[in-house]
Amino acid sequence: MREVLYEKRLDPAKRVKVFSIDSATTDKKCTTKICKSFRYKVDRAKESDPRNRPPLVFIRKSFDTKRCIESFRFHVKGFFFISHGKELLRVRFNHALDITIHWKAKDFSPKKSASLT
Secondary structure, three states, rough: OOEEEEEEEOOOOOOEEEEEEEEEEOOOOEEEEEEEEEEEEEEEOOOOOOOOOOOOEEEEEEOOOOEEEEEEEEEEEEEEEEEEEEEEEEEEEEEEEEEEEEEEEOOOOOOOOOOOO
C-alpha cells in the first residue's frame, strides 16, 4: 500500500515558498517513509553580497539494528542570485531528502556492498 501527500506553502509577506512530498509504502518486508522538501526564500542582495559559494551538502546514513531501522538523510543548502528588473535578489534554498526504512524481520542486517568484498 502506498500513500502520497503533496504540500505547497507560500508566504508572500516573508517571500518564502515550500514544496514537500511525503510518501509511505508498506509491503511484506518493510515500511518505507520518504520525505522530500524544497524551501526557497528570496531577499534583496546587498552590494557586497554577489560572490558565489558552493552549496553545503550534508549526508547521513545510519542503521539501528535493535529497532530494525535504516535511515538516510541528504540535505543541500545554499543560495544563488537572480535579477528582477533593476534589482539583484538572493534566493536561499534548502533541499532535503529523508528516507526511513523499518524492517519487519528481526534478523535485520544490512547487506555488504559488492565494492567492499
